[in-house]
Amino acid sequence: MTEKVLEIRDLHVTFDTPAGPLEAVRGLDLDVSAGELLGVVGESGSGKSVTFLATMGLLPVRARVTGSVLLAGEQLIGASAKQMRSVRGRTLSMIFQDPLSALNPVHRIGVQISEMLRSHQDLSASEADKRAVELLDIVGIPQPSDRARQYPHEFSGGMRQRVVIAIAIANNPKVLIADEPTTALDVTVQAQILEVIERVQERFGTAVVLITHDLGVIARVADRVNVMYAGRNVEQGTIDSLFDHPSHPYTRGLLASLPRPGKQRLKPITGFPPNMLNPPSGCAFHTRCEFAADICKNELPNLVGFGDLLTACVRARELPKSESFA
Amino acid sequence: MSAELLNVTNLVKNFELRVNNGARRKKRIVQAVTNVSFSLGKGETLGLVGESGSGKTTVGRCVLRLIEPTSGSVEFEGQDLGSLKFEELRALRRKMQIVFQDPFASLDPKMTVGASISEPLIVQGVPGDHTDKVIELLELVGLSADHAQRFPHEFSGGQRQRIGVARALALNPALIILDEPVSALDVSIQAGVVNLFEDLQSRLGMSYIFIAHDLSVVRHIADRVAVMYLGKIVEIGEQEAVYEHPTHPYTKALLSAVPLPDPKTERARTRIMLEGDVPSPVNPPSGCRFRTRCWKAQDVCAQEEPMLTVRPSGQMSACHFPES
Numbered sequence A: 001m002t003e004k005v006l007e008i009r010d011l012h013v014t015f016d017t018p019a020g021p022l023e024a025v026r027g028l029d030l031d032v033s034a035g036e037l038l039g040v041v042g043e044s045g046s047g048k049s050v051t052f053l054a055t056m057g058l059l060p061v062r063a064r065v066t067g068s069v070l071l072a073g074e075q076l077i078g079a080s081a082k083q084m085r086s087v088r089g090r091t092l093s094m095i096f097q098d099p100l101s102a103l104n105p106v107h108r109i110g111v112q113i114s115e116m117l118r119s120h121q122d123l124s125a126s127e128a129d130k131r132a133v134e135l136l137d138i139v140g141i142p143q144p145s146d147r148a149r150q151y152p153h154e155f156s157g158g159m160r161q162r163v164v165i166a167i168a169i170a171n172n173p174k175v176l177i178a179d180e181p182t183t184a185l186d187v188t189v190q191a192q193i194l195e196v197i198e199r200v201q202e203r204f205g206t207a208v209v210l211i212t213h214d215l216g217v218i219a220r221v222a223d224r225v226n227v228m229y230a231g232r233n234v235e236q237g238t239i240d241s242l243f244d245h246p247s248h249p250y251t252r253g254l255l256a257s258l259p260r261p262g263k264q265r266l267k268p269i270t271g272f273p274p275n276m277l278n279p280p281s282g283c284a285f286h287t288r289c290e291f292a293a294d295i296c297k298n299e300l301p302n303l304v305g306f307g308d309l310l311t312a313c314v315r316a317r318e319l320p321k322s323e324s325f326a
Numbered sequence B: 001m002s003a004e005l006l007n008v009t010n011l012v013k014n015f016e017l018r019v020n021n022g023a024r025r026k027k028r029i030v031q032a033v034t035n036v037s038f039s040l041g042k043g044e045t046l047g048l049v050g051e052s053g054s055g056k057t058t059v060g061r062c063v064l065r066l067i068e069p070t071s072g073s074v075e076f077e078g079q080d081l082g083s084l085k086f087e088e089l090r091a092l093r094r095k096m097q098i099v100f101q102d103p104f105a106s107l108d109p110k111m112t113v114g115a116s117i118s119e120p121l122i123v124q125g126v127p128g129d130h131t132d133k134v135i136e137l138l139e140l141v142g143l144s145a146d147h148a149q150r151f152p153h154e155f156s157g158g159q160r161q162r163i164g165v166a167r168a169l170a171l172n173p174a175l176i177i178l179d180e181p182v183s184a185l186d187v188s189i190q191a192g193v194v195n196l197f198e199d200l201q202s203r204l205g206m207s208y209i210f211i212a213h214d215l216s217v218v219r220h221i222a223d224r225v226a227v228m229y230l231g232k233i234v235e236i237g238e239q240e241a242v243y244e245h246p247t248h249p250y251t252k253a254l255l256s257a258v259p260l261p262d263p264k265t266e267r268a269r270t271r272i273m274l275e276g277d278v279p280s281p282v283n284p285p286s287g288c289r290f291r292t293r294c295w296k297a298q299d300v301c302a303q304e305e306p307m308l309t310v311r312p313s314g315q316m317s318a319c320h321f322p323e324s
């Protein structure tokens, strides 16, 4: 067995809203192995960001978080603000869709990287500056020593995302969480950023959690993938297994809905994503599932080993084999 | 061949940009669209693809005369829109509609869905009570009559997009410009909206300009595709030719950058990795605008602008050294 760097167990996150409590994450289990690139997919509102914001301790205080998140053995749920500050940027880093919001507009790029280095490591100013230039080089920024003296507004969107990655990996974290890091970028720039992320993963052995809605991105870079629906992990496996023989009806539906060359007619998943203020009982997918039976409304399925996948479907064993998407 | 519904010839749109640079005010010209020409047949779908800022939306807005082109002509059903008087343009405009990307922003939150859908009928002075028409339109897009009394916030993204489509269909348009109509939707919902567009077209026979940055969706829905880069069309032709045998280096790079949802294919692919980002349309490169990122660029590419030229697989592309 490979070493687990991040183990999430029975995570619940509830927000108090004017319309009542909203449980965005509802008993989620998820593992990240050392050095792997784990993709996380799921439709908008399925709880992807909330899960990892909870992991980072970045949710607003009014969010109620319970369960267990172990980062290399260290419990993060219930950790003090001081403990979380020491974890963030050192063992665990996160990057987002909009790189500009992560950068300070009035500080030079190099200074921002040096600050991140010196807040967790005992380095002299000149050592940190030198390391900052190396990091810019690692993420593929040309003329890094000149660029280190520039400000965020002098960088294009793709270059800013590289800078954000440089800051995130400055202290060689065990886990890098990337939440839709290429969604705001053009496809040719997305290809560059995905390459940088893969390079970081390979060169430093960083485990990467890549949140995306794009199954193409998953197929390109991920080793394993987790599929989320209504605040739960509904299926998990290697990309080859998952694309070749998806087991969960939602995973099947997602893969079948995509346009592919030569396909005559697209196959949508019927219905609409659940209202998380009042999610369906039992398996939350039962309102849209073509295989739903009475039992699905009453029983909350947990992840169970099914061939080489983990699947949360009470009927997984009875279902007809899925078509292959690999 | 279907008769042409739309002919766009040498369309140019420059935006004047005022930059406040300390005490000095500078004027700059954004060359958003430069010499774009294409035609569209009845019942045909033209896909317009290209990266952000390549000018797709601006082309759409010029075609509808929502903005005044700097130069060039747009002919719709044989009439040059630029030569029409205001009233004539207004009458013609009912045949051309647009559906926007953001289903959340494009509907008035204070209007019922029924009122939103009948609004174009009222604006165009169509007489009578529109209740039956609204119900017909709602059912056409897969919603039901009782949705008419509800407000936009009660609907999901996919449903709101359908409401936007119903509204666009109210005046039986011959042309609908779909500007990123599914980009804001989850993939499982996208498929239903794409199917809706296809069904409506086969029943009602309208033409579409389908603007999107998702090349896989465009491949699925379009008959022909135009690829834009920095305000110009670099390649245009039948969908199959452009996707299977891209001849412009940019088209080739763009297609190779699109991640495909199949791990085996992804591993087997060779990718062309373009360097850098798209340059600014304020000061586009001389000659071929793609030359600063093109791995095949020669001196001639900086000096001479390549013209759209017919290639063996049937499409046209603008390159001095096309791919074969």
Ligand SMILES: Nc1ncnc2c1ncn2[C@@H]1O[C@H](COP(=O)(O)OP(=O)(O)OP(=O)(O)O)[C@@H](O)[C@H]1O
Binding pocket: B015, B016, B017, B030, B031, B032, B050, B051, B052, B053, B054, B055, B056, B057, B058, B059, B213, B281
């Ligand atoms: N009103 C305006 N004033 C100044 N510049 C503009 C204006 N509208 C568009 N532009 C510029 O024109 C160029 C093309 O814009 P347009 O929105 O048409 O591109 P697009 O390809 O549709 O982009 P996106 O995919 O981001 O929507 C861009 O550089 C844009 O910044």
Ligand SMILES: Nc1ncnc2c1ncn2[C@@H]1O[C@H](COP(=O)(O)OP(=O)(O)O)[C@@H](O)[C@H]1O
Binding pocket: A015, A016, A017, A022, A024, A042, A043, A044, A045, A046, A047, A048, A049, A050, A051, A060, A276
């Ligand atoms: N700060 C908040 N307050 C209330 N509800 C929230 C908040 N953040 C997220 N939610 C809700 O939590 C659910 C999951 O959100 P999120 O994790 O952002 O989804 P996504 O998978 O798109 O990233 C959604 O229903 C969302 O509306």
Ligand code: SF4
Binding pocket: A248, A249, A250, A283, A284, A285, A286, A287, A289, A290, A291, A292, A293, A296, A301, A312, A313, A314, A315, A316
């Ligand atoms: S548990 Fe039932 S409703 Fe849920 S995915 Fe399985 S078959 Fe469908």
Ligand code: SF4
Binding pocket: B248, B249, B250, B288, B289, B290, B291, B292, B294, B295, B296, B297, B298, B301, B306, B318, B319, B320, B321, B322
């Ligand atoms: S004209 Fe030259 S620079 Fe432009 S695409 Fe062709 S080879 Fe590249």
Ligand SMILES: [Mg+2]
Binding pocket: A048, A049
């Ligand atoms: Mg999110």
Ligand SMILES: [Mg+2]
Binding pocket: B056, B057
């Ligand atoms: Mg646009």
